[in-house]
Structures are given as C-alpha cells and as structure tokens.
Amino acid sequence: MxxxxxxxxxxxxxxxxxxxxxxxxxxxxxxxxxxxxxxxxxxxxxxxxxxxxxxxxxxxxxxxxxxxxxxxxxxxxxxxxxxxxxxxxxxxxxxxxxxxxxxxxxxxxxxxxxxxxxxxxxxxxxxxxxxxxxxxxxxxxxxxxxxxxxxxxxxxxxxxxxxxxxxxxxxxxxxxxxxxxxxxxxxxxxxxxxxxxxxxxxxxxxxxxxxxxxxxxxxxLHGGANERVLDMVDAIGSLDNVESWIDKAMAEHKKVMGIGHRVYKAKDPRATVIEEYLKTLSENKGDSFYLDMLTKIEATVNDRMKAEGKLLFPNVDFFSGAVYSLLGIPRDLFTPxxxxxxxxxxxxxxxxxxxDNRIYRPKCLYEGPQGQSFVPIEDR
Ligand SMILES: CC(C)(COP(=O)(O)OP(=O)(O)OC[C@H]1O[C@@H](n2cnc3c(N)ncnc32)[C@H](O)[C@@H]1OP(=O)(O)O)[C@@H](O)C(=O)NCCC(=O)NCCS
Incomplete structure (x- = not known):
C-alpha cells in the first residue's frame, strides 16, 4: 500500500x-x-x-x-x-x-x-x-x-x-x-x-x-431522517410513553432518530434555529403535539445519555419534519x-x-485473489 x-x-x-x-x-x-x-x-x-x-x-x-x-x-x-x-x-x-x-x-x-x-x-x-x-x-x-x-x-x-x-x-x-x-x-x-x-x-x-x-x-443514510423522526413520534404516541419508549430503544441499542451527528458534538445550530420556527408554528396553529413530544424526547435522551457519559444532541432533522408537517407538506417530500x-x-x-480541478481518483486496497489460471468455459 x-x-x-x-x-x-x-x-x-x-x-x-x-x-x-x-x-x-x-x-x-x-x-x-x-x-x-x-x-x-x-x-x-x-x-x-x-x-x-x-x-x-x-x-x-x-x-x-x-x-x-x-x-x-x-x-x-x-x-x-x-x-x-x-x-x-x-x-x-x-x-x-x-x-x-x-x-x-x-x-x-x-x-x-x-x-x-x-x-x-x-x-x-x-x-x-x-x-x-x-x-x-x-x-x-x-x-x-x-x-x-x-x-x-x-x-x-x-x-x-x-x-x-x-x-x-x-x-x-x-x-x-x-x-x-x-x-x-x-x-x-x-x-x-x-x-x-x-x-x-x-x-x-x-x-x-x-x-x-x-x-x-x-x-x-443521507436524506430522510426527519421523516423517520415523525414515524418515531407516531410510534411513541403520547407524552406518557416517551420515557419508557426511549428506555426500551436504548436497551435494544436502537438509534433515536434526529439525534447525534458525525460532525457536531454539540447541538446542531440549525436544530436550534428550526426549533424556534416550530414554536412559532405550533403557537400560530394552536397545535403543540410535535413540539411537546420532541421537547420531552430531547430532555429524556439528554438525561439518559448523560448517565452513560455520552453527549448526544438533536441534529437538523429532529425538528424540521415537524415544521414541514405543520406547513402541510407530506413526509415523502421532506428529502426532495x-x-x-x-x-x-x-x-x-x-x-x-x-x-482548480483535478479528477478524483483514489485507490482501493485490493483484497481479492491473485495469480489465478484462466479455465476455458467448457472445463469449468
Ligand atoms: C448521525 C449518526 C449516523 C452519526 O453516527 P456516528 O458519528 O457514526 O456516531 P456513532 O454511531 O459512532 O455514535 C456514537 C455513540 O453514540 C450512540 N448514538 C449515536 N447516535 C445515537 C442515537 N441517535 N440514538 C442513540 N444512541 C446514539 C451510538 O450508539 C454510539 O454509542 P457507543 O459508543 O456505545 O457504540 C448517528 O448519530 C445516527 O444514526 N443518528 C440517528 C439518525 C439521524 O438522525 N440521522 C441524521 C443525521 S443529520
């Protein structure tokens, strides 16, 4: 190599x-x-x-x-x-x-x-x-x-x-x-x-x-986590279920959607901004279901993760799906x-x-067979 x-x-x-x-x-x-x-x-x-x-x-x-x-x-x-x-x-x-x-x-x-x-x-x-x-x-x-x-x-x-x-x-x-x-x-x-x-x-x-x-x-693995955040909120269903649902998810080593990021090791700044939009929309529309659920999910994850010595925060997808949903946008349009x-x-x-172009041309680490003798098709 x-x-x-x-x-x-x-x-x-x-x-x-x-x-x-x-x-x-x-x-x-x-x-x-x-x-x-x-x-x-x-x-x-x-x-x-x-x-x-x-x-x-x-x-x-x-x-x-x-x-x-x-x-x-x-x-x-x-x-x-x-x-x-x-x-x-x-x-x-x-x-x-x-x-x-x-x-x-x-x-x-x-x-x-x-x-x-x-x-x-x-x-x-x-x-x-x-x-x-x-x-x-x-x-x-x-x-x-x-x-x-x-x-x-x-x-x-x-x-x-x-x-x-x-x-x-x-x-x-x-x-x-x-x-x-x-x-x-x-x-x-x-x-x-x-x-x-x-x-x-x-x-x-x-x-x-x-x-x-x-x-x-x-x-x-790229777009679409905000859609899955709303699926998760649906699966949890009500504020009373949040803690037990998160505890079960963590015990089963399941990822909580909209939480964590490869690059951010603090709250994603976009999440902080979008959270404010969610507050505004929830108030204007008199519908705080998503806001209340997400707030409680965030607090519960925070609490449980701290106990495990991990720092995990909401990413941009945590609140964006809820905002789009309150704007009347269907879930399969979130990634588009x-x-x-x-x-x-x-x-x-x-x-x-x-x-300042140069064509991208990385190498791979070859792990395949070497020195094989070609066998004619009729002899295989
Ligand atoms: C975004 C993500 C892929 C980052 O992955 P990563 O940088 O490889 O982070 P890791 O998966 O190595 O996580 C580090 C630790 O935190 C835990 N963790 C990370 N995200 C978690 C989450 N959402 N819920 C619960 N635990 C989580 C991991 O299990 C791991 O624990 P361990 O050290 O005991 O194994 C990951 O946090 C994730 O899958 N989040 C949910 C999906 C999501 O919201 N994606 C949108 C990203 S913008």
Missing amino acids: GDATYAKGLEGVIAAESEICLINGAEGKLYYRGYSIEDLAKSSTFEEITYLLLYEKLPTESELSSFQNKMRKSRPIDTVVQNMITQFPEKGSPMELLQSVITYLSSTVSHTIHHSDKCNCRDTLHQIAQLATVLAMYQRVREGKSYVAPREDLSHGANFLYMMRGEEPDPAEGAIMDKCLILHAEHGFNASTFTARVVASTLSTCYCSISAAVGALYGS IFAISRVSGWLTHILEQRK
Whole structure:
C-alpha cells in the first residue's frame, strides 16, 4: 500500500480545499462563506444566500435585485416538464423525478463546460429555480390538481408553498419555509456534495453532477431522517410513553432518530434555529403535539445519555419534519425539499471544483485473489 492510508468511508480524509462552508462541530457552529447560519437565517433570504454562495460575497441591492429577478423569471416549467410530471409512474419517487427533470434540462442548454471561467453554471439558474416548481406540481398532480404557475412577487420558499397549495401562504409560513431552505443550502463535504464534485471533476456538465448528487441524497443514510423522526413520534404516541419508549430503544441499542451527528458534538445550530420556527408554528396553529413530544424526547435522551457519559444532541432533522408537517407538506417530500435547497450548495461546489480541478481518483486496497489460471468455459 506504500505510504497511502486507508480510512473506511473516507473518515477524517481531507479531499479538497474549500472556501464555502465551515463547520465547527465541537462548538456547534456553522458558517456559509464566513457568515454564521444564525445571522443568515435571521436576516437573509434563500435567494440572497444563493447569491452569496455562488458569487462569494453578499450582493448589493442592485445585484440582488437583478439576480432575484433572473431566478424568479426562471421559475416556470415548460410543457415538456409538465408532461414528464403528469406522466411520471405512480410508483416512482419524487427524487427520481427531480433527477429526470435535471437531465432533461441539461439537454435544453448548450454547455460551455470544461473550465471554471467558461462554465455557464451560474447563468443556468433554472436548475435552482425550477426544482421547487417541479416538486410543487408533482404534489398537486398526485392530489388530482393542476399546475399552479409560479409568482414573481414571492420569496422562493413562499412561492413553493403557494404553488403546492394553490393559495398564498400566510407571510409567517412563507418566511419559515424560505428560512428552512437557507438552513439546508450547504453543509460541506457530505456525501451528495462530494458526489457532485467527483462528477464535476471529470469535466462532466453541472447538470449531470447535480443529477448524481440528487441520487446520492436519495439514499436513506443521507436524506430522510426527519421523516423517520415523525414515524418515531407516531410510534411513541403520547407524552406518557416517551420515557419508557426511549428506555426500551436504548436497551435494544436502537438509534433515536434526529439525534447525534458525525460532525457536531454539540447541538446542531440549525436544530436550534428550526426549533424556534416550530414554536412559532405550533403557537400560530394552536397545535403543540410535535413540539411537546420532541421537547420531552430531547430532555429524556439528554438525561439518559448523560448517565452513560455520552453527549448526544438533536441534529437538523429532529425538528424540521415537524415544521414541514405543520406547513402541510407530506413526509415523502421532506428529502426532495432538502434537494431543492441543497442544489445551491451543489452548484457552488461544482464551480469551486472547476476553479482548480483535478479528477478524483483514489485507490482501493485490493483484497481479492491473485495469480489465478484462466479455465476455458467448457472445463469449468
Ligand atoms: C448521525 C449518526 C449516523 C452519526 O453516527 P456516528 O458519528 O457514526 O456516531 P456513532 O454511531 O459512532 O455514535 C456514537 C455513540 O453514540 C450512540 N448514538 C449515536 N447516535 C445515537 C442515537 N441517535 N440514538 C442513540 N444512541 C446514539 C451510538 O450508539 C454510539 O454509542 P457507543 O459508543 O456505545 O457504540 C448517528 O448519530 C445516527 O444514526 N443518528 C440517528 C439518525 C439521524 O438522525 N440521522 C441524521 C443525521 S443529520
């Protein structure tokens, strides 16, 4: 093996230099291009942080206005994409639909790929703009309803809710949806982002890179824990059952969903922000079932883990599913919503990869047979 080291799952391996996202797992801090996630969630919009990620700086008013205008004008989907949605097999998943649409979009543009400065990824904002439209229409079609064209006067998040519901959301709900997109837009070298960079490193198109990233996110070890948090809350059923359920789960060495993180060894800062949104929505809707259950689950896990000398905290998925659910979003759209947000981060990483590209080509540790003699098929 020479000097090479082997790290299963590439744990601890630094695969590239990056200026996009800093995660301080020990202190539970997250920054996009040096700006704290708390500040961005409080004061920014999904469109503005998309600009920040793609252009490496916060926009001026006129830069934001022209970027926003371009992205909003890119929101409508053409009839071919609408037909893809209506004809999509019923048993197909929305993630497969998103991959198909991205591949279709790729075939509609001319690609000036192959090198960073000539790449047109930044100009093809319809990847970022249209995935939300596709997902909203997908939901309507399966409810037997028709396409609702996007509006240009709403934020990305509010417009998603509008297109899905067919009516304008309450401003607080629209703002919370938009902020949830901010919180999920970027998170360093996770599996889907790494996938996007690996594909981009071959000088494939940004569309193919993003389609591959959607495929990586589809896997249950990456997206989807927020869905399972709600399944867990359903299984527990009531506040009275929380402690006994957690004790049994721990005795059986089962993982409590939405708890723990490979990188964060403190409370995930996104969880802290989303918890506030859950409080707001629970109060506005007069429905605190999820909030009460999750609060008690968190306290119980905390208590039991401390007794075992372990420090485990909620991650972003712990509260996000409950927020989406109160926004009227079905559970199987939670991971696709992650994709409609993370596409900004993926695109940013593709651009960064191309700036100083070298194709990814790790080695494997060969453990198979050697020196075999070939036996003709008739003699086997
Ligand atoms: C996120 C996750 C995969 C991180 O895994 P990891 O970094 O490999 O952490 P480990 O599995 O090594 O956990 C360390 C210890 O904490 C325990 N632990 C970790 N997460 C736990 C959880 N959710 N519930 C109960 N115990 C947990 C492990 O059993 C392990 O205990 P041990 O040292 O006695 O074996 C893991 O915490 C998990 O499965 N969480 C639930 C699923 C989830 O919420 N995923 C979304 C992540 S954003």
